Amino acid sequence: MLEILKYSFFDLIRSRWTYIYCGFYLLFTLSLLWLSNDLSKVVISLMNVVLLLCPLIATMFGVMYYYNSREFTELLLAQPMKRTSIFLGQYLGLAGSLSASWLIGTGVPFVLYGVFGSAQAGNFLTLMLIGVALSFIFSALAFLIALKNENRIKGFGLAILVWLFFAVVYDGFLLLSLSYFNEYPLEKFALAASMFNPIDLSRILILLKLDISALMGFTGAVFRKFLGTGLGMAVSLGVLAVWVLLPTWGIRRVSLRKDF
Amino acid sequence: MISIHHLHKSFGKNHVLKGVDLDFDKPGITAVLGPNGSGKTTLIKSILGMVLPSEGTIEVAGKNIKGQWKYRRQIAYLPQIARFPDNLKVKELLGMIKDLRVGPSDEELLIDQFELRPFLDSRLANLSGGTRQKVNLVLTFMYDCPIIILDEPTAGLDPISMVRLKELIEHQRALGKTILITTHVMSLVEELADEVVYLLEGHIHFRGSLKTLKETYGEASVERAIASLLERQKGKLEFSSNGHQTFVLA
Incomplete structure (x- = not known):
């Protein structure tokens, strides 16, 4: 599996689209940091973009990557390798390269700006984590959908x-x-309902961390009221992890039963 | 080496293989022939475990292949369409397959034979269809496997590479390997095949040597023999659907 992961990762890392994606984050973060001197405002602005963009790009990349590498997958399937390691390796390579674009694109400007010396280091790390989690979740969902639909x-x-x-x-x-x-x-009901939406969960997680009541919305407020900030964050992180694991398990299951 | 028993495969309502029984136990070249959509590729992919049988069993070297993957170390497979990750270079692709398959490989000679050396540093996306097929061939033949399966090996090849390919296949036969080829190029069958399996609508309609095929249908070439096989088959179908009509077989 590690071999497949490595090659998928390097294949994607060299694709034009990865550069464009990474470059967009780089430019966007740089201009936000330039325009505003308040780091927490930059984190919030980025959060709003990330909650929509990370899932969208992960979804598009996931579907595209699966369909584009179909023939190559067939080549791999004829090699002495386990099916599950082929597909999980490809998925992890994809999710890894998306996460790398995100981490480099937004991380580098923040680090250069000196985020680790400031009080915003924790908020920044939460933001990074959410981008990674959303990339993993939505590329897994996309991969699963592509696997199920010829x-x-x-x-x-x-x-x-x-x-x-x-x-x-x-x-x-x-x-x-x-x-x-x-x-x-x-x-x-609201508490349960927010568990079923990874984007909502991510928003709650970062707002709990930022501790901004005005932006929290109903579900966020409920989270804080019922679970408190600490437990609320732990629960939302845990459920996000389940959101990664479930589609990954689905990929494994579908790949074992599929004809190529 | 390969023994297929009562193999059925349906894709939804499409019943592609309808009870195939085949044994490939002797070394030599078997050509799997049949019109488009007759189930040749499905049969081959079933042997490789890419298509999962609806019914029936397949054994390779005496072991049922269901859920297994290690047996594929004994098979070299050339897929029908050669498409690889666009961003990889030829050299990297070769390195990758070498990483994935354990054991010694021998690609240097093959690279020279197919004149691929100038392309080693090119990205696969920039190669022509024929060159890609050559890369595909190198990938297939660089490992020493007792079973070789070639799905349309001649697609897009120029005459020189075609000659090289034939030499290569003959060389492998001399080494005592079991080789399966599907193709629509009858001259290739005539030159290489020891045996022919004719697949039509999911059934095996003929299996035997080239000589038997020609003699059975009283024709001088494989192409004509196949054509008359098909005609007889059509005749039979017509006969059975209009039972009251008398139909004389050709």
């Missing part, structure tokens, strides 16, 4: 729908149901 257009469509659902539609539904049923105690 038809590229269908696969692309479904993957985009999944992103749209978690990034936009889910919150809309949640808000609608909260305002519709506002006569009832909804805290527990």
